[in-house]
Amino acid sequence: MAYVLTGCVAVIGSNSLGLGPIAPEVARSLGSTVPTVMMAAAAFGLGTAASALFLARHIDRIGSRRMLQIALALLAAALVLSALSPMVSVLIVSQLIAGIASGIALPAIYSSAAAIAPSGRESRTIGVVLTGWTLSMVVGVALSAVLADFVHWRAVFAAIAILALAAIAMLSISKYREVLATESAPLPLEALQIKGIKPLLIACGAFMAAFYGIYGYLGDYLHHGLGQPVSANGLAALVYGLGFGAATLLDNVVDRLGARRVMPAAFLATGVVYVSMALFGGSFTMLLIAVFLWGLANHFGLNVLIMRLSAIDPARRGTIMGLNSAVTYLAGFVGTAAFAPLHTEFGFAVSTFVAAGLMVVAVLAAASRPTEAIVHTVQSERQLQ
Numbered sequence: 439m440a441y442v443l444t445g446c447v448a449v450i451g452s453n454s455l456g457l458g459p460i461a462p463e464v465a466r467s468l469g470s471t472v473p474t475v476m477m478a479a480a481a482f483g484l485g486t487a488a489s490a491l492f493l494a495r496h497i498d499r500i501g502s503r504r505m506l507q508i509a510l511a512l513l514a515a516a517l518v519l520s521a522l523s524p525m526v527s528v529l530i531v532s533q534l535i536a537g538i539a540s541g542i543a544l545p546a547i548y549s550s551a552a553a554i555a556p557s558g559r560e561s562r563t564i565g566v567v568l569t570g571w572t573l574s575m576v577v578g579v580a581l582s583a584v585l586a587d588f589v590h591w592r593a594v595f596a597a598i599a600i601l602a603l604a605a606i607a608m609l610s611i612s613k614y615r616e617v618l619a620t621e622s623a624p625l626p627l628e629a630l631q632i633k634g635i636k637p638l639l640i641a642c643g644a645f646m647a648a649f650y651g652i653y654g655y656l657g658d659y660l661h662h663g664l665g666q667p668v669s670a671n672g673l674a675a676l677v678y679g680l681g682f683g684a685a686t687l688l689d690n691v692v693d694r695l696g697a698r699r700v701m702p703a704a705f706l707a708t709g710v711v712y713v714s715m716a717l718f719g720g721s722f723t724m725l726l727i728a729v730f731l732w733g734l735a736n737h738f739g740l741n742v743l744i745m746r747l748s749a750i751d752p753a754r755r756g757t758i759m760g761l762n763s764a765v766t767y768l769a770g771f772v773g774t775a776a777f778a779p780l781h782t783e784f785g786f787a788v789s790t791f792v793a794a795g796l797m798v799v800a801v802l803a804a805a806s807r808p809t810e811a812i813v814h815t816v817q818s819e820r821q822l823q
Contacts, residue, residue, distance in 0.1 A: 439550070439554050439612050439613075440551065440554060440563055440566045440567055441566070442605065442608045442609060442612055443547050443550055443551055443567045443570070444566055444567050444569055444570040444573070445570065445601075445604075445605055445608070446506065446510065446543065446547050446570065446605050446609075447544075447547055447567060447568070447570025447571060447573075447574070448570040448571075448573040448574045448577075448578060448601075449510070449513070449574075449598060449601045449602050449605055450513070450540050450543055450544060450570075450574070451570060451571050451573070451574025451575065451578060452574040452578030452579070452582070452598050452601070453482075453513070453517065453536055453540075453595075453598050454479075454482060454483075454486075454540065454574075455574055455575055455578065455579050456574075456578055456579055456582040456594055456598070457475070457476070457478060457479050457482075457533075458476070458479065458579075459579055459582055459583045459586070459672070460582055460583065460586040460591045460594055461475045461476055463586045463587075463591045464529070464591050467591060468523070468524075468525060468526050468529070470526045474526055475526060475529070477526075477530050478520075478526070478529045478530045478532075478533040479533065480771075481530045481531075481533050481534040481537060482533040482534065482536055482537035482540070483537060483767050483770060483771055484534070484537065484767075484771065485533070485534040485535065485536070485537025485538045485540075485541060486537040486538070486540045486541040486544070486763065486767045487537075487541065487763070487764045487766075487767035487768045487771070488537075488538070488541065488764075489537070489538040489539070489540075489541030489542055490541035490542070490544065490545055490760045490761070490762075490763035490764040490767065491541075491760060491761070491764035493538075493541065493542050493760070494541060494542055494545040494546070494756055494757065494759065494760025494761075494763065494764075495756065495757040495760055496756070497542070497545055497546050497549055497755075497756025497757070497759075497760070498549075498753060498754055498755060498756040498757060502546040502547075502549045502550045502553070502755075502756060503546075503550065503609055503612070505542055505543075505546045505756070506542075506543055506546040506547060506550070506609060507606050507609050507610070508542070509539045509540070509542040509543035509546065510539070510543060510602045510603075510605055510606045510609075511602075511606060512535065512538070512539035512542075513536055513539035513540065513543065513599075513602050514599045514602040514603050514606075515535070516532050516533070516535040516536035516539060517532075517536060517595045517596070517598050517599035517602065518595070518596070518599050519531075519532035519535070520532040520533060520536070520595040521592040521593075521594075521595035521596045521599065522592070541760075541763055541764070541767075544759070544763045545756055545759035545760040545762070545763050546756065546759075547567065548564075548567075548744050548748065548755075548759045548762070548763075549748065549755040549756045549759050551563060551564050551567040551744070551748075552564065552744070552745070552748035552749070552752075552755060553752070553755065558693055559693055560693060560697075560745055561689040561690070561691075561692035561693045561697070561741055561742070561745060562686075562689045562690055562693060564689075564741050564744055564745060565685070565686045565689035565692075565737070565741050566686065568682075568686075568737060568740060568741060568744075569682075569683050569686055571679075571682065572679045572680075572682050572683035575675055575676075575678070575679035575682075576675075576676055576679040576680065576683070578598075579672075579675060580672070580676075581597075582594045583672075585597060630761070632750060632751055632754065632758065633750070634750050635747070635750055635758060635761070637803045637804070637806045638743065638746055638747050638750075638803070638804070639761060639762070639765050640799070640800075640803040641701075641705065641743065641799075641800040641801075641803035641804045642743055642747075642762055642765045642766060642769070643765050643768075643769045644769075644796040644797065644799040644800040644803065645705060645708070645739055645740075645743070645769075645796075645797070645800045646765070646766045646769035646770055646773065647769040647770070647772055647773035647776070647796055648708070648712065648773065648792075648793035648794075648796040648797055648800075649736065649770075649773070649793075650769065650770040650771075650773035650774050650777075651773035651774065651776065651777030651780075651789065651792070651793055651796075652712065652715070652777070652789060652790060652793050653678075654773070654774045654777065655777060655778070655781040655786070655789065656671075656674060656729075656786075657670075657671035657674070658781070659719075659781075659786040660674060660722070660725075663785075663786055664720075664722050664725070666722060670722070673726070674725075674726065674729050677726050677729050677730050677733070678729050678730070678732060678733040679733060680730065680733065681729070681730035681731060681732065681733025681734040681737075682733035682734070682736060682737045683733075683737075684730075684733075684734060685733070685734045685735075685737035685738055685741075686737070688738075689741065692738065692741060692742060692745070697741075697742040697745040697746045697749075698746065700738060700742050701739070701742040701743065701746060701804040701805075702801045702804045702805045704735060704738035704739040704742055705739055705797050705800040705801045705804055706797070706801050707731075707735040707738070708732070708735040708736060708739055708797050708800075709793075709794040709797030709798060709800075709801070710794075711728055711731050711732045711735055712732075712790045712791070712793040712794040712797065713790070713791070713794050714728050714731075715728045715732075715786075715787075715790040716786075716787040716788075716790040716791050716794075719786060719787060719790070739800075743762070744759075744762070747759065747762050777789055777792070777793075780792060
C-alpha cells in the first residue's frame with residue numbers, strides 16, 4: 439500500500455511540476471506567452487489550497503481510500519481536458535480542476551500513510567511515500583520534456599492521466615481497510631482549535647514559504663547570476679531530487695529519536711543550508727552541493743512535520759492534513775510573490791538570508807509546546823496511573 443501511495447504522489451507531482459519545462463512549447467502551440475501559460479500553474483496551486491481547506495475535512499468520514507479514488511478520477515478528467523485544450527483559458531480552467539482534485543488527494547495520501555505505518559516505523563513508511571516527489575521531479579519532469587520534444591506537449595497530460603487511472607485500479611485491488619469517523623467533519627476554523635496544531639502550521643508556513651521563495655528563483659540565479667545554461671536548471675532539480683530521495687535511507691533515525699526531537703534540528707539544518715547558499719553560492723559546484731543537502735534536510739523536515747501533525751488526532755487526520763496542504767500551497771503562493779522583489783532588488787544572497795530567518799521561526803514553532811497540550815498530556819498520564 440505504501441508503494442501505491444508513492445505512485446499517487448508521483449502522479450500529482452508530475453502534473454504540478456511538469457508544466458514549467460514544457461511551457462514554451464505550449465505557448466507556441468496555442469499562440470500565447472509563457473507567463474500566460476504559467477497562469478495555469480498558479481490556478482493549480484490556488485485550487486489545491488482551496489480544496490484542501492474546505493473539502494479535505496470530509497476524508498475522515500468518507501474514508502481516505504475512497505476520497506483518494508474520487509480525487510484521482512477527477513484529476514484524470516482534468517488532465518484529459520488539459521490535453522485537449524484548444525486555448526490557454528481552457529488549460530487554466532482544467533488545471534484549476536486538477537488543483538481541486540490534488541487538494542483532496544494529498545491529505546488523503548498522507549492520512550493513509552500515517553494509518554498504515556507499523557508501530558515504530560512511522561518515519562520510514564512516510565519517507566517511502568514522500569519519495570513520490572523525488573520520482574515526479576527526477577523522472578516525471580524529465581520525461582515531460584522528452585514527450586513534448588519527440589511527441590507533443592499534449593501527450594504529457596495524456597500520459598499522466600493514464601497513470602492516474604492506473605493508480606485508481608491499484609487502490610481498488612489493495613486490501614487496505616480503515617475505520618471511518620462517526621462525527622461530522624469540523625469546519626476549517628474549528629479545526630484550528632485542535633490542541634497543538636497551530637505551532638505546527640506556523641512551522642509549516644515558514645518552512646514552505648522559504649522553500650518556494652528560493653526554489654522559484656534558483657533557476658534565474660543560475661542563468662543570470664552564474665552564467666550557466668538553461669539546462670543547469672534541470673541539473674539543479676535533479677540534484678535536489680536525489681538529495682530528497684537519499685534521505686529515505688536515514689529515516690530510521692527519526693523512528694529511533696522521535697519526530698519531536700528531530701523536527702527542530704531538521705529545520706535548523708535547512709536554515710544552515712540557506713546560509714551556506716549565501717556564503718558559497720558564487721560557485722556553481724558549491725551551490726549544487728548545497729542544493730543536494732537542501733533536498734536531504736527538506737525531506738526530514740517534511741517527514742517529521744507530517745508525522746507530528748498526523749499524530750495529534752488520528753480520528754481527524756484528514757482534516758489536519760487538509761489544513762497542512764492548504765497552508766503549504768498558500769505559503770508557496772505568498773513565498774513566491776514576496777521573494778520576487780527581494781530577488782530582483784537585493785539579489786540571491788539576501789533572499790537566502792531571509793529564508794534562513796524564516797527557518798528560525800519554524801524552529802521556534804517546532805520546539806514550542808502549547809500549554810493546552812501539556813495539560814492534556816498530564817491528564818492522560820494521571821488517568822493511566
